Amino acid sequence: RAHYRLAFAKALVDSASNLSFGPEVGVSAVKPDAPIVGPWLRGVRRMADDLDDLGSCDMTPTEVHLADSRHASEVLEPNSIDAVITSPPYPNEKDYTRTTRLESVLLGFIRNRADLQEVKRGLLRSNTRGVYKGDDDDQWVEAFPEILRIAHAIEDRRKELGKTSGFERLYARVTMLYFGGMARHLTELRRALKPGARLAYVVGDQASYLRIMIRTGELLASIAESVGYEVTGIDLFRTRLATATRQQLREEVVVLRWPG
């Protein structure tokens, strides 16, 4: 039953609505008419086929937790994890609760502004729209001079350019909240890891804040090291073109080992 609902929400957002999706979600002209049943049934069929493909794995135990990665040990058993493979947020000023807003409402995850804010507060800070007054993840990076340097460089650049909007004034802060949140996550996660556990984090370099370069992978590796992980390597996954700076930005896999 769940995949009927999911496919219906997807068909409404994708083929029926007037939303358009790019780096951000946009609103285009209202469609006078749109196909619903065809795209919906194709979505259902695709999910059913995917489930068939996974048939040989149906004895593999699986658990899904809806939780804040900065409080990982609240839902994960101590000493229970062998490997972590993940693509966490990047400090990129992108608000995914906007990209997924319509289906979040359609599927009943969000009913009003208060629900939306509750979701946003439970996310690691990666954009200024997610920053709230009482946020204090930044205290976790006070001992990292390179992150303080970047935050100061962003703030200095903002003043130099005479930028004064509410968002621009949060650029330095959200940078610290991001790395502070990741530091909290890595610290919390340690209890759940088995000695010798391996971890892989895909992250991209960013220059979203007044074009001050943030070497996300490199910085994440140094934070991980400082809380006891071994950095096995930082592998280049791909490069991507930053449209504003015409620069190639590195996207990397930070590979870690928890010695126990």
Place this chain on the structure above:
DNA sequence: TCGCATCTGACCATGCAACG
């Protein structure tokens, strides 16, 4: 293999209500 059509995105700004 060529060339046209289609698809796909890890930024950067402004506006406004609430508040003291």
Place this chain on the structure above:
DNA sequence: CGTTGCATGGTCAGATGCGA
């Protein structure tokens, strides 16, 4: 009546698909 807090606004170049 300035300040604070936070929701809302939109593109185009390169990659990929596909028919001839």
